[in-house]
Amino acid sequence: ATPNPWWANAVVYQIYPRSFQDTNGDGYGDLPGITQRLDYLADLGVDVIWLSPVYKSPQDDNGYDIADYQDIDPIFGTMDDMDELLDQAHRRGIKVVMDLVVNHTSDEHAWFQASRNREDPHADWYWWRPAKAGHEPGTPGAEPNKWGSYFGGSAWQYDPQRGEYYLHLFSRKQPDLNWENPQVRQAVFDMMNWWMDRGIDGFRMDVIVMISKTVDSEGRLPGEDGSAIADGPVGPEGYSSSVPFCVDGPRLDEFLQEMRSQVFQDRQGYLTVGEAPSLAPARSGQITDPANHELDMLFLFTQTEVDTGDSKWDIRPFRVPRLKAAMDEQQQAVAKAGWASLYFDNHDQPRIVSRWGDTSSEELRSRSAKALGLLLHMHRGTPYIYQGEELGMTNAGFTSLDQYQDLESINLYHQRVDQAHEQDPESMMAALAYMSRDNARTPMQWDSTRFAGFTAPYAPKEPWLAVNPNRDKVNAKTELRDPDSVLAFYRELIRLRHTNPVVAAGGFTLLDPDADQIYSFTRSLDQAPEPKSGPEAASVLDALPCQRLLVVVNLSSRPASLPPETAALLGLDQTGFTSMALGAVDPDRILISTYRPEQTASSLLTGRLSPWEGFVYRL
Ligand SMILES: O=C(CO[C@H]1O[C@H](CO)[C@@H](O)[C@H](O)[C@H]1O)[C@@H](O)[C@H](O)[C@H](O)CO
Numbered sequence: 001a002t003p004n005p006w007w008a009n010a011v012v013y014q015i016y017p018r019s020f021q022d023t024n025g026d027g028y029g030d031l032p033g034i035t036q037r038l039d040y041l042a043d044l045g046v047d048v049i050w051l052s053p054v055y056k057s058p059q060d061d062n063g064y065d066i067a068d069y070q071d072i073d074p075i076f077g078t079m080d081d082m083d084e085l086l087d088q089a090h091r092r093g094i095k096v097v098m099d100l101v102v103n104h105t106s107d108e109h110a111w112f113q114a115s116r117n118r119e120d121p122h123a124d125w126y127w128w129r130p131a132k133a134g135h136e137p138g139t140p141g142a143e144p145n146k147w148g149s150y151f152g153g154s155a156w157q158y159d160p161q162r163g164e165y166y167l168h169l170f171s172r173k174q175p176d177l178n179w180e181n182p183q184v185r186q187a188v189f190d191m192m193n194w195w196m197d198r199g200i201d202g203f204r205m206d207v208i209v210m211i212s213k214t215v216d217s218e219g220r221l222p223g224e225d226g227s228a229i230a231d232g233p234v235g236p237e238g239y240s241s242s243v244p245f246c247v248d249g250p251r252l253d254e255f256l257q258e259m260r261s262q263v264f265q266d267r268q269g270y271l272t273v274g275e276a277p278s279l280a281p282a283r284s285g286q287i288t289d290p291a292n293h294e295l296d297m298l299f300l301f302t303q304t305e306v307d308t309g310d311s312k313w314d315i316r317p318f319r320v321p322r323l324k325a326a327m328d329e330q331q332q333a334v335a336k337a338g339w340a341s342l343y344f345d346n347h348d349q350p351r352i353v354s355r356w357g358d359t360s361s362e363e364l365r366s367r368s369a370k371a372l373g374l375l376l377h378m379h380r381g382t383p384y385i386y387q388g389e390e391l392g393m394t395n396a397g398f399t400s401l402d403q404y405q406d407l408e409s410i411n412l413y414h415q416r417v418d419q420a421h422e423q424d425p426e427s428m429m430a431a432l433a434y435m436s437r438d439n440a441r442t443p444m445q446w447d448s449t450r451f452a453g454f455t456a457p458y459a460p461k462e463p464w465l466a467v468n469p470n471r472d473k474v475n476a477k478t479e480l481r482d483p484d485s486v487l488a489f490y491r492e493l494i495r496l497r498h499t500n501p502v503v504a505a506g507g508f509t510l511l512d513p514d515a516d517q518i519y520s521f522t523r524s525l526d527q528a529p530e531p532k533s534g535p536e537a538a539s540v541l542d543a544l545p546c547q548r549l550l551v552v553v554n555l556s557s558r559p560a561s562l563p564p565e566t567a568a569l570l571g572l573d574q575t576g577f578t579s580m581a582l583g584a585v586d587p588d589r590i591l592i593s594t595y596r597p598e599q600t601a602s603s604l605l606t607g608r609l610s611p612w613e614g615f616v617y618r619l
């Protein structure tokens, strides 16, 4: 079998620079702050850091609205600071992946400002359309079609200077680029090559599956005057969904292949991962199949939608079988070809330990954080750790709207409560507390001081977003000293992935899909890898060819019996009693557990796992 590429065995750590480490007391994290913390990341064992955007930006969407791709925003520092970070990371063997936001730019980008003039060569670099016939431009109903923006309101904004509307799937200050225009594509590829030549190691590509929009043979968008394609139905808020026409559009593969050949053809050792909201998992097997020369891996979203209804604010109870179904579908999509990325947390998702774990006590917060980490990292794919996830950081616990900063949260509160009256204030505030993106964006908790070490206790400026008061207990300094901490556990998880080839390359097989507390699966390598010898062989067992692992996690705060298929693999029969002589369950085969191995060995003998008990067993 062709050896797996380097990133198949790598662990990526996502940094949200705004909330990571402030070094100049302005309350915002910055690049020197990241450089300062590289030893912490090296000690954790991560192979790659992915930086959310640090480019010149009016920060309307915290940097995902870029005004100059080839300059650093002063809030984060200078290009010299960027070079220093790159150099210091590489010295520690850590690669640096940047965020590529090219579905849209900022409306303050020179390209957009130029495009407002119809005579300018950039005139066709964005999606400009006239007002609907028979409607006064700029008045409700005059928009070219009924598409709604992800951040509320129409996806169209009228610009009096140009005398036309421009498309913005996200905020008004994030106009979509027109990738149909080859000059746009060339400008993007030139910018990407500029950064790759500066020594970065790849890109995470923002909403990259939205760059190809569906148009009819005349280039008309669905629903616009004269278009051969009708727009979709209008929802309760008065807008239709752009997803059927803007996600996975007709030229997506062509554009991704062109990008691959224009930027990455003659390069080694890089990583490309595309963000793919609303993409069907089956498509990930094609887009990440190396034979198609598109992307290395994708961020799919189906696992982040198992506890929501029609919208992310329509919260539903978390059910383990639904998560299993979603993850299994993603695993099967790339079983033959392609590769998966593994994530539960990022800067757009609430903290997983608050979402699906249990934070009702310090004990349960720690145990459930470990169980969820083990579950994710033992799947087949490249795991992503979001800053603070390795500490088991929790949701913010905000109770009033003015504590929130995220435009999506604030806009959607007003749209759903004040305008569309489809949700009452209490339930929307509850939805925000559970799902808002700000839950992931509270400052990193380095220690128990006033501002958690994110910024100096008596810094001139308070942190841009409130520090979570539980920083007195949940912080890196405390967990670095505690061998039983969530941090120590994550270090173990990463070590296991780096040392046990089955973890990186073994095939995935889900067990007991209907069990409602326990999530279990096996990972197996067809042919045994070379047995380890010499110092690497930590134990006699290490010397044996490891071929198959069993991963079992109780994702509940209640004890749970081992379900049938899992029990059978451990030689336990239905009654849960071991048909194997007592002691056949060999504690040495427990490679890692969220409890002490001997405790897990006794759990196995009884066939009942404790709350949030998870382990990897070498079959
Ligand atoms: O679709 C996206 C894309 O997010 C990417 O694109 C967005 C626009 O650039 C940006 O706000 C996000 O931070 C970036 O990760 C969602 O995750 C989005 O955050 C929202 O929750 C949809 O309901």
Ligand SMILES: [Ca+2]
Residues within 6 Å of the ligand: 021, 022, 023, 024, 025, 026, 027, 028, 029, 030, 075
């Ligand atoms: Ca700062």
